Amino acid sequence: MxxxxxxxxxxxxxxxxxxxxxxxxxxxxxxxxxxxxxxxxxxxxxxxxxxxxxxxxxxxxxxxxxxxxxxxxxxxxxxxxxxxxxxxxxxxxxxxxxxxxxxxxxxxxxKAETGLSAFLERLPQRALVLAGCGISNHDNMGSMFRNAAAFGADAVLLDESCCDPLYRKALRVSVGSILTVPYCRQSSDLDLLSAMADRGFAIWSLSPNGKVDIRDVPALERMALVVGTEGDGLPQNILSRFGSVRIPQAPGLDSLNVATASGIALFEMAARIKRI
Amino acid sequence: MxxxxxxxxxxxxxxxxxxxxxxxxxxxxxxxxxxxxxxxxxxxxxxxxxxxxxxxxxxxxxxxxxxxxxxxxxxxxxxxxxxxxxxxxxxxxxxxxxxxxxxxxxxxxxKAETGLSAFLERLPQRALVLAGCGISNHDNMGSMFRNAAAFGADAVLLDESCCDPLYRKALRVSVGSILTVPYCRQSSDLDLLSAMADRGFAIWSLSPNGKVDIRDVPALERMALVVGTEGDGLPQNILSRFGSVRIPQAPGLDSLNVATASGIALFEMAARIKRI
CATH class of the missing domain: 3.30.1330.30 (Ribosomal protein L30/S12)
Incomplete structure (x- = not known):
């Protein structure tokens, strides 16, 4: 009782x-x-x-x-x-x-987080993941998990400079998705993305100046969408080393906020591989 | 000087x-x-x-x-x-x-807002607008304008139950888009949408249970995306009277937040009519 x-x-x-x-x-x-x-x-x-x-x-x-x-x-x-x-x-x-x-x-x-390699090894062969580098805003962190859950992402990968998703506000904004979407927070941005690339992930960094229109990203077995901080965005060494995508938008504007941008890009990628 | x-x-x-x-x-x-x-x-x-x-x-x-x-x-x-x-x-x-x-x-x-009719008359013949009903959260209001600006919407229409977009936080979150995207805030939700329908707008209300997949919305000369409150969503009399669209997502989840959802849906509609 x-x-x-x-x-x-x-x-x-x-x-x-x-x-x-x-x-x-x-x-x-x-x-x-x-x-x-x-x-x-x-x-x-x-x-x-x-x-x-x-x-x-x-x-x-x-x-x-x-x-x-x-x-x-x-x-x-x-x-x-x-x-x-x-x-x-x-x-x-x-x-x-x-x-x-x-x-x-x-x-x-x-529970204690496993190492990055062990985490990546557990991902399914067909996988869609969302990665964040330098995400320090708790609202954005919560929204990213909510988007990941909505579009069936298998995991969220965060570099060590991201804020803790377990902060009260991030958890609330995620509507609990932080408890349901597996995640890992460790390593530098470059090490994190390199480890994913080594395991066959196509890495697509989101940037207002990204080379590929998000609607033209090819469907592949393992895909990762990478988002950076709202202010500075992803560092140049990331953008030049991996594939970069853009969400086309009206010229002359400040880019979309990272919560909305990650939602749009993940929606497009999930649609491409017929998850939704 | x-x-x-x-x-x-x-x-x-x-x-x-x-x-x-x-x-x-x-x-x-x-x-x-x-x-x-x-x-x-x-x-x-x-x-x-x-x-x-x-x-x-x-x-x-x-x-x-x-x-x-x-x-x-x-x-x-x-x-x-x-x-x-x-x-x-x-x-x-x-x-x-x-x-x-x-x-x-x-x-x-x-400056003083013109009447709804005068506002609608000033819209171009080819028009994409975002409408909000009962949007009371200032963050969401600001994000809606930011999305409208990003995807080239011609106007934002708000019913009288929406919060004032000029609240400090909404304006800040919009990154000033509230000053650049023409808007109007008056009338009940039904009167607002009916006035738009009378002027040839295809009205698409966004709902997790919407009838049409957002990717299948036909390109038309005048299109309106309607979003409601995050909690209750749009009232049934709106959803049953006008067309309704959904953003497909993983089953069993809370819907996306209205800022992200309006961004995704507006992106899809703007893409359909080749604005972006």
């Missing part, structure tokens, strides 16, 4: 829920692969990932008391050793440091 | 720059078609719109003193009756209420 495993929290300073204290301020600090999941959709995906014994595990859940009844199926899906804490709105707001109207939080943990 | 027209502000309470006081807090209040433009790119577009005697005029400019020399061409493009105020970083931060590291602000005014 759901109700018997609920643990009431009445004091914002209770050490059992310390990880949820002032989450806004602590958002940018590293936490040994731990992360805060917010909202019903993301909690459901986390519970599913936990049950599947994949890359993610739920460690604890903190709910607004009156949200419990609507979440009983998710709660029941979580093993008994994952504590479910509940609190009133007043206590919950005192814990997190602002008004949390959705009232659904969880602490998750990502 | 640039320097002779600069007006030094040394007191954050100076009434001449009162419109810039605490702009973050006042962002959501109506201001009789006045708006705050931020950053060099947006100021340049505002100056250009002013010079072209189009829909927008610049009323005053407030700059960080050490930004002036880099902006002299924009300053010179503005008529002499537009005051250019300058301040030190300390005074400027005191005025706006936070640290404004870009140091470029302007107060703009949009």
């Amino acid at each position: 759901t109700s018997s495993r609920l643990i009431e929290i009445t004091d914002a300073d209770d050490p059992r829920i310390a990880e949820f204290r002032d989450i806004r301020e602590r958002d940018l600090t590293g936490r040994e692969n731990r992360f805060i999941a917010e909202g019903t959709v993301v909690l459901r995906l986390l519970a599913g990932a936990h049950a599947a014994e994949g890359d993610f595990a739920a460690e604890k859940v903190l709910l607004l008391r009156n949200r419990v009844s609507g979440l009983s199926d998710i709660i029941e899906a979580l093993p008994a050793d994952v504590p479910i804490y509940v609190a009133t709105a007043e206590v919950l707001d005192g814990i997190v440091g602002f008004h949390l109207h959705r009232g659904v939080l969880a602490l998750g943990r990502r | 640039t320097s002779s027209r600069l007006i030094e502000i040394t007191d954050a309470d100076d009434p001449r720059i009162a419109e810039f006081r605490d702009i973050r807090e006042r962002d959501l209040t109506g201001r009789e078609n006045r708006f705050i433009a931020e950053g060099t790119v947006v100021l340049r577009l505002l100056a250009g719109a002013h010079a072209a005697e189009g829909d927008f005029a610049a009323e005053k400019v407030l700059l960080l003193r050490n930004r002036v020399s880099g902006l002299s061409d924009i300053i010179e493009a503005l008529p002499a009756d537009v005051p250019i105020y300058v301040a030190t970083a300390e005074v400027l931060d005191g005025i706006v209420g936070f640290h404004l590291h870009r140091g470029v602000l302007a107060l703009g005014r949009r």
Whole structure:
């Protein structure tokens, strides 16, 4: 039964829920692969990932008391050793440091990342991946995963200069896709893309000045779309070494933002290989 | 000369720059078609719109003193009756209420909007437009305009329930496209789309369950893409009355966000009619 495993929290300073204290301020600090999941959709995906014994595990859940009844199926899906804490709105707001109207939080943990080679070896022979270099904006990171999920990408590859996809805002913007699309974040941009090229990936770097129109990219068994930062874009050594693609657009304009651009380009590539 | 027209502000309470006081807090209040433009790119577009005697005029400019020399061409493009105020970083931060590291602000005014009929009459015979119904998120609004500009749309039509595109954040996210793509915000969703249909526009409402694959939309002389709120999407009376399109995607997922979805759909439609 759901109700018997609920643990009431009445004091914002209770050490059992310390990880949820002032989450806004602590958002940018590293936490040994731990992360805060917010909202019903993301909690459901986390519970599913936990049950599947994949890359993610739920460690604890903190709910607004009156949200419990609507979440009983998710709660029941979580093993008994994952504590479910509940609190009133007043206590919950005192814990997190602002008004949390959705009232659904969880602490998750990502298992240690394998090396890049092992990650790439696990990809299917027919593969479409999205790679990001220097993506530092959490909104853009979240949107990239959402796009990857929408268009059936097999993985997201990130260089070591990208922000952590597990930041609270990135996870929220991804609508939980960060928990469902396998990803890897390590290596320099050049090493990352070279490792992919070595394994047969056609590397297409997206740039407003890319050589090939995105609509003319040939269908191949292994394809990677690479996007860079919104400000500077991809560095010249990347653009000159690998294939580059452009999204044709009206002249004289600032390029599309990276979230939209990655969506358009991934849509086109997924269409080319008939994934959608 | 640039320097002779600069007006030094040394007191954050100076009434001449009162419109810039605490702009973050006042962002959501109506201001009789006045708006705050931020950053060099947006100021340049505002100056250009002013010079072209189009829909927008610049009323005053407030700059960080050490930004002036880099902006002299924009300053010179503005008529002499537009005051250019300058301040030190300390005074400027005191005025706006936070640290404004870009140091470029302007107060703009949009001229009174014409009626919907007059607006539609001015559109070219061959026209591609983006319409929004119930768009309340400022990021999405800004991105929609950026996409409209990127793919050469002739106008953006918004129903009366949409947020004001001139909100500070929407304008910033649009990278100033709100000042360059003609728009109109009035009428209910149904009246707006009916008025367009009456003038020969093929109306394509975007929905995850849309009947036609976006790649199969026929090229026509007048085409409108309609997007709704991210949460509820477009109401059923709109979807059933007009044509509906979908962006094919992996099953079982939350739909793409409206910024990305409008970008993909507009890209496809612009490609169909060979605008890009």
